[in-house]
Amino acid sequence: xxxxxxxxxxxxxxxxxxxxxxxxxxxxxxxxxxxxxxxxxxxxxxxxxxxxxxxxxxxxxxxxxxxxxxxxxxxxxxxxxxxxxxxxxxxxxxxxxxxxxxxxxxxxxxxxxxxxxxxxxxxxxxxxxxxxxxxxxxxxxxxxxxxxxxxxxxxxxxxxxxx
Numbered sequence: 363x364x365x366x367x368x369x370x371x372x373x374x375x376x377x378x379x380x381x382x383x384x385x386x387x388x389x390x391x392x393x394x395x396x397x398x399x400x401x402x403x404x405x406x407x408x409x410x411x412x413x414x415x416x417x418x419x420x421x422x423x424x425x426x427x428x429x430x431x432x433x434x435x436x437x438x439x440x441x442x443x444x445x446x447x448x449x450x451x452x453x454x455x456x457x458x459x460x461x462x463x464x465x466x467x468x469x470x471x472x473x474x475x476x477x478x479x480x481x482x483x484x485x486x487x488x489x490x491x492x493x494x495x496x497x498x499x500x501x502x503x504x505x506x507x508x509x510x511x512x513x514x515x516x517x518x519x520x521x522x523x524x525x
Contacts, residue, residue, distance in 0.1 A: 413447075424451070425456070432465065435491055436465075449491070450494065458496045462499060465488050469485070481512055485515050489522045
């Protein structure tokens with residue numbers, strides 16, 4: 363049973379959150395070029411702030427930073443769940459139509475040291491995201507993973523097909 367003290371604390375937390383969001387949104391609405399700021403902000407150490415802000419923004423703004431969101435949704439050390447949540451607030455049909463070329467580009471990036479040395483992490487993170495979005499996307503990714511020359515990537519396909 364929740365104590366009266368904890369209920370009061372929760373009420374204060376909600377009030378503080380509402381006041382903070384009012385201030386944040388007022389500052390956000392005063393920004394002249396929101397797209398440039400969000401592109402910058404998502405790639406900084408405070409990207410989580412922008413991901414939270416994006417949850418409440420219109421789809422056009424999200425579409426303009428979609429490539430960044432997809433990249434961030436594949437990196438385990440960032441706010442991966444939050445970025446995936448933003449993607450899932452977007453029109454599913456649009457996401458399904460636009461995500462695969464971005465993922466393919468990321469997985470094929472020969473200049474990305476991490477993709478070259480730890481490709482299974484990217485495949486696993488994208489498989490997790492795709493499993494929440496669309497079976498067709500997931501199956502195509504798993505087919506690609508199954509043909510990979512890295513046994514750890516092949517294992518990703520096996521893991522997801524075994525589920």
